[in-house]
Amino acid sequence: MVEVISGGLASLPPNAAAVVGTWVAALLTLATLTFIFENNPVFRIGQYLLVGTASGYAAATAWNSVLWPRLLLLLRDPSAHWVYGLFFLLGLGLVARGLGSASFLGELPLALLFGVGAALALGGAVSGSLLPQIKASLISINPESHGGGLLGWTHAIDALLTVLCTITALSVFHFTVSREGVANALTHGLMGALSRVGRQVIMIVFGALLAGAFLAFFAILKSRLDFLVHDWISLIAHTGF
């Protein structure tokens, strides 16, 4: 059976794989674009194929790139790579999580995964995002500190706008202000004015995000149309199929 298939594949022309691949890609592209009319079985076939092949490819990659090389090291020299055996046991315990009576075996690897992951994520967020971003927000609005001249003023205005937009955007989420007393009433009025400006700032940001998303999806649409016009139709025009 394998010999028959191998012989059949060997007898194909050298560019057969490219031709078949182009046709499959073109048909799946058209199937995906049929969603413009409505959700239909053709579109869903393409959707399921994408999810299925991506999952299968991910599993194969994890086995080939991660599991198999380390398992080989363990089998070749167990004394030197015994730690991989421990990791494999922990992995098997994770698999046992769905076996009912043996599910307690998965508690230790789960605790390790969540504990180490949370510690690394928290430490990284503090040292990599929180502190550097706070430091970066402390910017000077003095034009001289930006070199002076027109460029310095430009940077100073930009810095001032950054500070104002940050404060006004944060004030939008300040909901609990007491109105009793003069000081609280003044604070309430100030926060109300800031939040009204901050709401417009947030709307502008949302508009920019939406425009970016629209541009990204339009680029993907353009690349697919490019493929259909330049690859698929050119293939048909040159080879006849």
Next chain:
Amino acid sequence: MIVCPSCQTQNADDAQSCQSCDEPLLFRACPSCGATNPVGNRFCRRCFAELVVSQEEGPPSEEVAERTADKGAPESPGPSVLFIAEDLGTPEEPHESPPADRYRDEGAGWGRPEPLHLAPPDDVQDEPEPEQPEAEEQAALSTELVADPLEGLGEVIPLEAAVSLPHRAAPHAAERADDAELGEARLFWEIAEAPAPLREAVQVVAPSARGGMPALARVALNLLVLLAALAAVLNVELRTSGRQAAAPARQAVANVAELLDGLPQDAVVLLSFDYSPAYSGEIDLLATSVVQHLAARSVRTVAMSTQATGIGIAARVFNQVADGRPGWRYGEAYALLGYLPDREAGLRTLSRSLDAAFKTDHVQSRSLGELPITQGLATLGDIDQVIVFADDVHSVRLWIEQVESQSAINLHGLVTTRIEPQLIPYLQSGQLKTLLGAAYAGPEYASWLAAHSEAEQVRLAPLAGSGGWGSYSVPFLILLAVAVVTNLVYLSQGRADRRPG
């Protein structure tokens, strides 16, 4: 028929409580304070005096009932008084009971209860005069012990009518639904009771009260988007050579290209393909341009991915570039390190040791020490530039938090245009050396390569999809027009909605 004093509901003659509001329909006047109490109460709810006649005392005598009917209030409090609303409106007491309309018209939520027609139980009416002297003695004793505080006031104040009023606000009568509400209720019932549709695409869309965008405007906008896509495919580009140099996006792309162009040949660049196939259409062009540029400069290039499918995309991009360059060999000029699982821990491991993160390479399954290109690479400190192609913010943030903050590397983010604005703070803080959106940076980078290939004798393969798509191209201008028209229609629609009437 008994009319409830609270909600005016008509109840059957033998009803003990209202069928609508469950209020008791049979009251017993307190012998101490005169407050009305449900007939089942043993103690008065106002003064806590005892109301219920014990078995030894027997039911109220006919004499007591007659006195109640004659004067509306007991001459003597007695053990308890059965209060029958019907008796309040009897012709024998017109001077004490105000007309029903007087109470019905006064105040909001208050009204004199309809006369209750409740015949006293037969056993009470027909019960003969108690013959046992003990009962009479007990009644006389209780009369002496419990004095009626309202005694004597009944002739000047209509006490019977006053105590018959309910002691709380009567609930508002239910308003009758109009035709619109009935129609909505009927529609809701039909939707709730209708069988579930088999087709997923079927949706119930409620008609908007606003006018929305006119149908003609919708069609025009769709046509504009299609026109923009066709213009991009057909390589329609404006002749704006004078202004192109001033475009900030083009300048940012040129800065990255010049940075890579100035790298020495022994430099090492790490490319991380952290995006899914769904975004290949946007990022592939930029990634291919960068790889092609590095290949043309003979810069050592290694690639990896923190997504399982990303390493496949990297293999495709490198194979595409290598096909046109016979001298650009795997293992010597470039290598695919592979897939790095468990992002946080994996990236920490990578920053500490490349050999610990990748046991073998992705293509030939050889250890990194066996590949000529990776010999001498121990940590990320040995790598000059790290470029991350990503389609989500989290991937880039992990590189910043787990790698850049731990070891000083030159990190560049070449991402989808969708997530680019969210990463600008990292660019301003200096944690990202470069930030580019692939939708515009891909064509710009390809154009930069094409413009510089002749001068520097760099042989470049033509990149598919690189034409007709730039910062000043027709598609961009059409999309800009779409955005402007959409906002104008929205604003005009909003102003029309705010107009009174």
